[in-house]
Amino acid sequence: MKRLTNYMLQLSVFALFIALAMTSCKDEEEPVATAISIDKTVTPKLKVGEEATATITIVAEGVKAFKYYKVVDEVKGTAVDVTSQLVKNGNTYTYNFSYTVQEFDDLHTLGFEFEVTDKKDQVKTTALVVDVSLSVKSSFVKYDWKVTASEWLGFDVLAAWDAAYIYRFHQDGTYDIDMTAQYADSAHHFCYWVYKETPNNADTIAILRLIRKLRSGSQGVDEYYDYKITSATESQMIMYWDIPVFGLYGIKNTFTSQPKGAFQPYGTVAMANAVANISVLSCSTVDNNLLTIP
Known part of the structure; x- marks a missing residue:
């Protein structure tokens, strides 16, 4: 009887060992799911x-x-x-x-x-x-823009041609204006736009500089204007600028965005080609110093 009991005990231990070994192997073989x-x-x-x-x-x-x-x-x-x-x-x-x-x-x-x-x-x-x-700078590129109001000392000074113009800004720092066929001319070559945030400049949040070449007789002259932006959303910006030659300072412009649509630089294809062929108006001759706002 004692011998039978020992045999059964050994058999149980052996069975337990086999079960543990099989479980261990199974665990080792279980792949890790990626x-x-x-x-x-x-x-x-x-x-x-x-x-x-x-x-x-x-x-x-x-x-x-x-x-x-x-x-x-x-x-x-x-x-x-x-x-x-x-x-x-x-x-x-x-x-x-x-x-x-x-x-x-x-x-x-x-x-x-x-x-x-x-x-x-x-x-x-x-x-x-x-x-x-969306940043203010990127807003210029995302939409086309128009001047919808221009005031000076409380007077409306928005000229008909300025109201007709459509501005388009490009990521490469160039810009175009659709002058419409009615106001198309070749007096200017629209060249570059420069943007600089000015967080420490009172109520001016940024400055937009527009650079163009002006035909003056047989020569081309660099011409630029700085617009001081005081408020900006995707739909509208308020900015101030000066025209010293006419003694106008602090002109308030309202710049309004619109979805990009039909657009013809300079108003007509013929006028765009004419401007491109006037060598003295080449944007490559713009003073590089103007591309940096102090």
Whole structure:
């Protein structure tokens, strides 16, 4: 009887050992499911110059590649490989992402897609949307603009031609004016616009400089005006400017935006071609010092 009891005890221990061994092997063989996650899917509202950050976490038995793409207006850009920047802890990998919002990023939908490829070539992705506020400078580019009011000492001084003009500003720092066919002329070549924020300049939040070439006899003369912006929204800006030659100082202009639509620089194709062919009005001859507002 004692011998039978010992035998049964040994058999139980053996069975328990086999069960534990099988469980251990099963645990060791259980594959780690590859997964990728991000600590936020949308950033807080950011301004140009501010930083978008996020932490990406990957769980995988091995990572063959990790890269991200900048996505602008739903178009994915070139891959940036950051595999070497992953921080590994067992089967967990982390990556701390940062991006400084660039000028004119606010004119587009902006995001980033993160992509991991594990050792079995399985691909997983996650994404971050960068929420950017539209800057005053970008507002100039996003819309066409018109002068809808011009006042001096309480008098309405908005000329008919100024009221007709449509301004269009480009990201490369150039600008055009649709003068309409009625007021088309070749006296000026519209060249560059310069924008500078002035947070410490009393009620002036920014300065807009418009630079153009003026035909004077057989010569071309640099001409520019500085507009002091005192309030600005996407739909309307208030700005003040001077015309010293006429003794007019502190002219108040209301600049109103409108969706971009039909637009013909200088009013007609013929006038645009004529201006382009007047060598003394070439914008390439503008004094470079004018491109910087002190």
